[in-house]
Amino acid sequence: MAVTHAASSLGDGIRVALSDSFGDEITVGEPRQLTGGASRQIWAVDVRGVDGQSQDVVLRRDPPGHGDADRMRAEVACLRAASAVGVPVPTVLASGDTAPGIDAPYLVMDMIVGESIPRKLQRDSEFDEVRTHLADAMGYVLGQIHRADTGTLGMLDAGDPLDAIEAVYRDLEQPRPAVEVGLRWLRENRPARRPNALVHGDFRLGNVLVDGGGIRGVLDWELAHLGDPIEDLGWLCVRAWRFGAEPPVAGIGTREQLLDGYERAAGIRPSEAELHWWEAYGTLRWLVLSQFQSQRHLSGAENSIELAAIGRRVCESEYDLLLILGLLDNIDPSPDVAVPSVHDRPSLSEILELVTGTLRDDVAPVLDGAHERERYLLRICVNLLGIAGRELSAGDRTGEVTELLAALDCTSEADLADRIRTGAVSYADTAVRQLISTAVLTRLRVANPRHVLRPSQT
Structure with missing residues (x-):
């Protein structure tokens, strides 16, 4: 894992923050910045007590100068509420709006060891056994999350998610037929809303830590909110999170396995139609968020080849949305016409x-x-x-x-x-x-032809 080194003042700040948990006599090693943090920085550090015992801990902090203390406090509250009902999450050791040397809202937690890279979890032989029941286990953990006491979570957003994602889309001022189709279908077919629960907001491979025994930790609670609990199940089924694998739940299992595990923990089992609606919503949500991310580069706000590349992947979600709504016409492209060139080969x-x-x-x-x-x-x-x-x-x-x-x-x-x-x-x-399908397939066959399913797969 790639690391960078910080000034000693960050280590001093971590040592002071942990004094209540470990005492004043602890020593802290040099912090190492881990890759993988999107909007927040993630640092690992070795903490050693007076007895010589060491423990790895993790610091999550906002970039200095760009902090959101309310959001960090909410994440701490979510971790504690989830832990109280048995969800495997890191233990919060310290948190605050700022501290000398840390200089941003932060939380410090113990380090959980496990694998989170989706393709390894989907394919590596060491996970062969756990893959047989991982979809069930993910459903069970989601059921635990949704049973959490929300009494201490009043700071979380609790608005209508469909209104929220439409607002993001409208603000982009980039009208797309597939998005408009999705919005109309979702509003016309919306199931009855369930009572609000704690919703993780981004539960998928990549945000869970897994070893040979199962799920060891649920990470990244930045998008947690109060809402319909089935949103989390639908998000987990979105095709983007299968990373090229065929099984419909995170590329590792079936919807039946997911719902079996969920029913054991939550005591409820959503209908196929309900899960389908939330899967369609999740697909639309990722489509709009992909537009939003690419626009950060295209607008000049942030120069990033990563964000720029996402712009060519929007058509993947357009395709997935039309597919899940049963509105995709598999149009064959017109045959290529060779254009003579004055230049020598290679072309x-x-x-x-x-x-x-x-x-x-x-x-x-x-x-x-x-x-x-x-x-x-x-x-x-x-x-x-x-x-x-x-x-x-x-x-x-x-x-x-x-x-x-x-x-x-x-x-x-x-x-x-x-x-x-x-x-x-x-x-x-x-x-x-026919028009929408033709436009989307034309884009997709250039952007990522492997994303187009064979007729036997649809």
């Missing part, structure tokens, strides 16, 4: 393919664990080069979409999106379905 698309293959097969494998970040960025570059090569090979298919738009008297996809929103056209109309 531009062939050059991109050669460079992509060299970086992927010859350069990436020689980077060791000390270059984890560089390997990650290299994978992004390889993916973007692949997209560029496929787009060149496919040619510009904008004309196909333009013709379908013209048949509906629409000037653009944004125009069609507005008409779906106002009800001027129906998303169930055959011509509308």
Whole structure:
């Protein structure tokens, strides 16, 4: 795991923060910043008591100067409420709005050892046995979370999640027909709302720690809120969190296993229709959040190749949303037309393919664990080069979409999106379905053709 080193003042701040739990005579090693923190920094540090016994602890803090004390206090409250009902979570050892040397809202907790990388959990032989019951175990843990006492959690948001994600989408001012279809379908088919419970908000592989015995810890409570508990189950079933694997629950199990575990812990079992609605909502939510993340780069607010690359993945969620709503028409693309070129071979698309293959097969494998970040960025570059090569090979298919738009008297996809929103056209109309499917599949077959399911898989 990649680490960086901090000034000693951070270690001093951690030592003072932990004095109530460990006493004044503890010594603290040099903090090591761990990779993986998105909006918050994560530091590991070795703490040694006067008896010579050592313990690894973890500091989570907001970036200095950009703190949200209310949100950090809420995360601490969630961890304690979840722990009280048996949810495996790190023990909070210290927390505060700030401290000398830490200089931001923070919490310190014990370190739980386990694996969180989805592809390892899905494929590595050491997890073969635990995979047979991991979906059930995830359902059981969610049932425990939803039984937590919310009496101390009044600081959490408790609004309508569909209203909230629509507000994010509207603020982007990037109308998309697939999103408008999703919003209308969700409002027309919404199930009765269950009583508010503690909702984790981002429960999926990557945010749980697992070993050969099962789930050892539930992490990252930043998005926790009060709401309909089935939201967490639907989010776990979103196709994006399968990471290419086929089983519908996190790529490791079935919905029946998930619901079996959940029913044992929570005493309720949502219907297939209810779970389906929340899975559709989760897919729409990830679609909009992907738009939001890419816009952070495209607007100039944050220069990031990672965020930029997400912009080409929005069509994956468009496809998934149409698929789960039963509104996807599998349109075959028009045949490629070879365009003569004055240039010698290798062609531009062939050059991109050669460079992509060299970086992927010859350069990436020689980077060791000390270059984890560089390997990650290299994978992004390889993916973007692949997209560029496929787009060149496919040619510009904008004309196909333009013709379908013209048949509906629409000037653009944004125009069609507005008409779906106002009800001027129906998303169930055959011509509308064909147009949206054609546009989404055209984008997806360039961005990530492996994401398109075979007929036998749908």
